[in-house]
Amino acid sequence: MSTVVPLGHNNPPSPFDDAKASILSLEEEARHWLDGAEVSSQAEADAIAKLLDMARKAKKEADTARKKEAKPFDDGKKEIQTRYKPLLEQCDRIADVCKKANQPWLIKLEELRRREEAAARAKAEEEARKAREALEAARASDLAAREEAERQVQFAKDAERAARQASKQTASAKGGARAMTLRTVYRPEITNATEFARWCWQYEKQPLLDCLDAIAKRRVANKFRDMPGVVIHEDKVPV
Structure with missing residues (x-):
């Protein structure tokens, strides 16, 4: 069957x-x-x-x-x-140490670059001043003076070009596909919490309210029932 x-x-x-x-x-x-x-x-x-x-x-x-x-x-x-x-973390550690090792050197290069930029800018301004003075002093009928003034104008243009070029330079270390450079970063430090809170109330009110609401909910969840400026509502919900 x-x-x-x-x-x-x-x-x-x-x-x-x-x-x-x-x-x-x-x-x-x-x-x-x-x-x-x-x-x-x-x-x-x-x-x-x-x-x-x-x-x-x-x-x-x-x-x-x-x-x-x-x-x-x-x-x-x-x-x-x-x-x-562990392999990825080791790469991150190596990269971090590389950055820390090169940071002082790159800062020195950046300081040198800024000095060179300032010197180039000062020279450009000086050459521009000389060019203005030469043009003002040269008589229209004085060919030699006029030619000298034109040469001074060219010097001023060359100096201005060099100053612009100096301002574009960056401190760097090159050893691969991507050069290591300095990047400007900004970090806040609250030195007067009260003043900052007043500023937040005026310009960042909603995020501040969200933060206060989260604090109030956390305190209520921890069985606090008396906070100034806060009304505790008692609701019944099914569980």
Whole structure:
């Protein structure tokens, strides 16, 4: 006698399919009870409470299935991350030490560059002054003086070009595809918190309010019930 093979024997539903079917069925049940109408009896309240319990259990079962299905991938990813993490961190440490080692030298180069730029700018201004004076002193009928004045103008132009070129130079160290340079960064230091808070109240009011709201919520969560400027509301919510 041949054995009757149950339907789906060769291709049983996956945990995801089971979870999906269960939750879709639960959603149909939820639509029946959660139609916007006000709860008017204990039976209805109990039915909705049961529905809540079913939703929690369905979520837990689906999440368990998700974790089980994802575990091989998570474990594989974790193993790869663990192997590469020390190598990447070592590269970061080497890069950080390289930057610290070259920082004093680059600062010296930058100071030298600024002195050279200042000298080039001073020379350009001096040549421009001489050119103006030469042009003012040269008579229209004095060819030699006029030629000298034109030469002085050219000197002034050359000096101005050199000053502009000096201003474009940067302190750097080149040893690869990307040169190491200095970058200007800015960091704040609050020296008067009260004055800064007043400024924030005027110009950054909403972020300040968000911060104060977060502080108030944290204090209330830690069972503080008395804070100046804060009203504590007591609400009842289902759990």
